[in-house]
Amino acid sequence: MSAAIEHGPAVTGLLVSDVDSTFLTQEVIELVAEHAGVRDRVEEITTAAMSGELDFAQSLRARVALLEGLDESVLAEVRAALVPTPGVLELVRRATADGWVVALVSGGFHEVIDELAAEAGVDHVLANRFEISGGRLTGRVSGPIIDGAAKRRALTEYAATYGVPTARIVAMGDGANDREMLRAAGTGIAYRAKPALREVADVVLDGESLLAAWPHLEAAAVR
Known part of the structure; x- marks a missing residue:
């Protein structure tokens, strides 16, 4: 998804x-890994990466390598198993109704999240892609890896495209690879986050519902 919804x-x-x-x-890659019988190994690498103990790009390559040979048909099963965070679909609905541009930037995968994002009314999605050959995952990522620096660049590019000043940018995340984009936003929200992200966030949310972020969007909208 690269085209913006008309505002x-x-x-x-x-x-x-x-x-x-x-x-x-x-974690999308863990759901995929379960079908390959390697979820435990992938979870260990994910935890280390989100805590800032491993370079994200290296960790992603290592995790995807464990999925080599997996039939691409499992991706449809993973899409069917996705569970949005409580309150997030209402948050997106309120934001778009109030004139906000909503973007998802992910170290996960387009093949899994694009459909749900479109249904939710999200304007832009930036994520990784699995390399697939002959109907099976090759164990490699196709194209550039979406790491922390790529997330920050996407944020600044979207802001420039829509003419949004920093004060009216809100970024949300949970892991170490979200640090750069939270720093670049006017309001950085750490949601049930790892310590590495909490230390750079403007707002820390520990409740179950992401609708708790709405008052911070309202506050940013009048800056």
């Missing part, structure tokens, strides 16, 4: 959210 002449603000363990309650 009126004025954009209220820009909301940029991580996906795994933020927009979703799950």
Whole structure:
């Protein structure tokens, strides 16, 4: 998804959210790994990466390598198993109704999250892609890896495209690879986050519902 949903002449603000363990309650690559019988190994690497103990790009390559040979048909099963975080769909609904541009930037995968994002009314999605050959995952990522720096660049590019000042940018995430985009936003929200992200966030939310972020969007909208 690269085309923006049509908005009126004025954009209220820009909301940029991580996906795994933020927009979703799950980690997409772990759901895929379960079908390959390697979920435990992938979870260990994910935990280390989100805590900032491993370089994200290296960790992603290592995790995807464990999925080599998996039939691409499992991706449909994973899509069917996605669970949005409580309150997040209402948050997106309120934001878009109030003139916000909503973007998902993810270390996860387009093949899994695009459908749900479209249904939710999200304007933009930036994520990784699995390399698939002959109907099976090759164990490699196709194209550039979406790491913390790529998330920050996407945030700044969306803001420039829509003419949104920093004060009216809100970014949400949970892990170490979200640090750069939270720093670049006017309001950085750490949702049930790892310590590495909490230390750079403007707002820390520990409740179950992401609708708790709405008052912070309202506050940003009038800056």
